[in-house]
Amino acid sequence: MDTLFKGVIKFKEENFSHYKELFRDLKEGQNPHTLFVGCSDSRVVPNLITNTLPGELFVVRNIANIVPPYRKVDESLATTSAIEYALCELNVENIIICGHSHCGGCAALYDEEHYNAMPNVKNWLKLIEDIKIKVLDLKPENEALRAFYTEQMNIEKQIRNLFTYPEVKEKYLARTLHIYGWHYIIESGEVYSYDFKKQEFNLLKAEK
Template sequence: MEKIFKGVIHFKQEDYESHKELFKELKKGQKPHTFFIGCSDSRVIPNLITKTLPGELFVVRNIANVIPPCNINDGTYKCTASAVEYAVKYLNVKNIVICGHSNCGGLKALFYSKEKLEKLPFVNRWLDIIRPLKEKVKDIKDEGLREWEIEQLNILAQIENLLTYDFVKDKFEKEELNIYGWYYIIETGEVYNYNFEKEEFELIG
């Protein structure tokens, strides 16, 4: 924790001071242009990847960057869904980025043994949302190729889930909201953006 405390001090002395006027303006409220849905993985840092300042991104992160399909009446709490609703209906963001990444532990967990998953009951329940993806890669024997494929398929599945929210689909179809699927490669720093027309991921830049 000593490193983190020193980081807080450095932030106040350096980063805050260099953006003091921005922080004073942000006191009045936020107007982010983009809603970033990413994985909780410590190696995926939205503002670092996008070089954005405080106030630009509204962010939600969870295991495997999952968006549960819209179902308001299933009796459970709605963390990610409430963030989607707030970002689109209240903050009126113009863009939504769903960012998956390489070497995703959440997706690897889909292939854990039953015994291992029993020790992670909350994770196991969460994985039910994306468990159907296993069927799509069942014939891929090469583990590296399977990992690459399921990570990208998961991004597309979350775009589909996002569009089950009527208020998202309506704005998207009216071209009032842009949706992007990103695949971030940790070891190279490369980000691939999904091209809806070509139905493939293309390297940004």
């Protein structure tokens, strides 16, 4: 914790001054252009990956970057309510579903007994257990390929789930809402973006 305390002090004394005017403007309210749905994994840092400033991203993070299908129930729904808020109150222009390499949540699908002591985690991952069946049907040659398939299929599934939310399909077809699926590779910093027409992931790179 000492490192975190020192970090807070350093931010206030050094880094904050660079963005003083920005934070002064942000006190009046937020107007993010993008909803970023990512994994809670500590290695995935949305603003760092996208090189964005405070106020640009409305971030929702959970295990395995899951977008639960939309539903109205009496229980508390953290991810669903956050996405609903971004769509209805903030009117974001873009939504990014960002999965990543070496995802522990996706890997957990193949090691269920390890999570018996974590019933809430195990129950949460039931939302994507159908992906396991599809991946195993492909008979991947090794665990690395199995992980690759699982992570990318999971992103595709969450995009489909996103379309169950009110007005998403209408806004998307009207081109007032843009939806992206990203696969972030931790060890290389590369991001592969989902091509809706070709149904494949392609590397994002600078245009020449």
